[in-house]
Amino acid sequence: MFHYFDYAATTPVRPEAAQAALEAMTQGWGNPSSVYAFGTQAAAQVKSWRADVARALGCGAEELFFTSCGSESDNWAIHGALELNRRKGRHIVTTAIEHAAVMEPVKALERQGYEVTWLQPDRRGNIDPTQAAAALREDTVLVSMMLVNNELGTILPVQETARAIKQSGCPALLHCDAVQGFLKVPFSPGALGVDLLSISGHKIHAPKGVGALYVRRGLKLPPLIRGGGQEGGLRAGTEATSQLAAFAAAARLGASTLQEDMVCTAAMKDYTLQRLARDVPEAVALTRGGASHILPISLPGYKSEVVVRFLSDRGIFLSSGSACHRGKPSHVFAALKLPKPQQDGALRLSFSSDTTREDVDALIQGLQAARQELCTTLS
Numbered sequence: 001m002f003h004y005f006d007y008a009a010t011t012p013v014r015p016e017a018a019q020a021a022l023e024a025m026t027q028g029w030g031n032p033s034s035v036y037a038f039g040t041q042a043a044a045q046v047k048s049w050r051a052d053v054a055r056a057l058g059c060g061a062e063e064l065f066f067t068s069c070g071s072e073s074d075n076w077a078i079h080g081a082l083e084l085n086r087r088k089g090r091h092i093v094t095t096a097i098e099h100a101a102v103m104e105p106v107k108a109l110e111r112q113g114y115e116v117t118w119l120q121p122d123r124r125g126n127i128d129p130t131q132a133a134a135a136l137r138e139d140t141v142l143v144s145m146m147l148v149n150n151e152l153g154t155i156l157p158v159q160e161t162a163r164a165i166k167q168s169g170c171p172a173l174l175h176c177d178a179v180q181g182f183l184k185v186p187f188s189p190g191a192l193g194v195d196l197l198s199i200s201g202h203k204i205h206a207p208k209g210v211g212a213l214y215v216r217r218g219l220k221l222p223p224l225i226r227g228g229g230q231e232g233g234l235r236a237g238t239e240a241t242s243q244l245a246a247f248a249a250a251a252r253l254g255a256s257t258l259q260e261d262m263v264c265t266a267a268m269k270d271y272t273l274q275r276l277a278r279d280v281p282e283a284v285a286l287t288r289g290g291a292s293h294i295l296p297i298s299l300p301g302y303k304s305e306v307v308v309r310f311l312s313d314r315g316i317f318l319s320s321g322s323a324c325h326r327g328k329p330s331h332v333f334a335a336l337k338l339p340k341p342q343q344d345g346a347l348r349l350s351f352s353s354d355t356t357r358e359d360v361d362a363l364i365q366g367l368q369a370a371r372q373e374l375c376t377t378l379s
Helices: 015-026 037-057 070-084 100-111 129-135 158-168 241-256 258-279 304-312 331-335 340-344 357-373
Strands: 064-067 091-095 115-119 140-144 173-177 196-200 211-215 294-298 346-350
Touching: 015 241, 037 064, 037 211, 037 241, 064 070, 070 100, 070 140, 070 173, 070 196, 070 211, 091 100, 100 115, 100 173, 115 129, 129 158, 158 173, 241 258, 258 294, 258 357, 294 340, 304 346, 304 357, 340 346
Parallel strands: 091 115, 091 140, 140 173, 173 196
Antiparallel strands: 064 211, 196 211, 294 346
C-alpha cells in the first residue's frame, strides 16, 4: 500500500488506455503508410485518434500533430517559430518559471545571440500581464508562456498576453506549454489566442512516449523531421500507433470527466490545507494557485530532499519540484525569492481523482513524523 502525491510528474495508465494500446499492438498493427487494406485500416485509426485528441483539446484535427512527448513539442514550437520569424528579429520573451523543456532551449538560444526577456513572478508565482505587454518590442519574434505552472499550480496570463501581442503589432508568435493544463483546467487554443501549444500523454493517464503540438491553422511550421511524409510532412517516422490509441482513449475519458475531476482535486486540496493548518501548523502553503491539482508547501527548517526520502521509506510519494530537476534545486521556487528556510523545505503535492482522504491522512502522519524524527537545518 502506498500513497501517491506526484500526479504532476506522471500518472498511472488508465485500464481503457492500456487496452486500446494492446489492441493496436496485437490486432491493428499495420503500417499506416502501407497502401493495402491492413495499412489503410491503420491509417483510418490514426485519423480517428487524432480527431479524438483534437476534440478533447478543442481544436481542429488538422491543427494537431503527434510527437513523442511534451518536451519535443516545446522544442519544435520554439525552434520552428524562430525559423518562421528569422528575418523579423532576435528577441524572445518567456518567464523565469517555465518548464525545463522551454527554459533550456531558450537559454541555448540566448548563448547563440538571441536577446531574452525573462518575466519574473511575484511571491505567489503569478506573472503580471502588464509585465508581459511591456516586454514586447518590434523585434520580438517569440513569446513562450506556460498555462499552468507545474510546480506551483498558478495559471499564467496567456490569453491577456495574446491580446497584447495583437495590439502591439509586433511579429511575435505565441507558444504555450499546456502540459499541466490539458484536461486539468478548461481551455482551448482558440480561446487562449495562441499560435502553438504543447500537450503530453503521460500527464493524463496515457503511456509515456506520446504528446502533441497544436499548430494554428494557416501557420506554416517548418518540418521537425524530414522523411516519409507522416504528420502532414512535418514529422516523418512511422506512427507509434499503440501510444496514439492509448492517448486518444485517455483524452476521451479525461474530457468526459473534467469537471468532476476538478471538483475532486479541489476537495482534496482543501482537505489537505485544513489538515496541515490543524496538525502541521509549521507547514506553509506557498500559493493556492489556480489549478486544483497542484499544491506547493514548505516545511521550513527541514531539507526537502531529506523529507522526500523520509516519506518515501513510509510509502508516501511526493516531490521537491519538477521530476525533471533530478534532485537539483528548483528554479521555480528560487524565482519566488522565498526566505531560505522556506525555499529549502519546499515540496510539491499533486492530486488526481484517485486521491483519497486516507492518502491525505497518511501524508499528514508522515509529515508529523518527519518533524519529530528529522534534524532541523541551520538555515
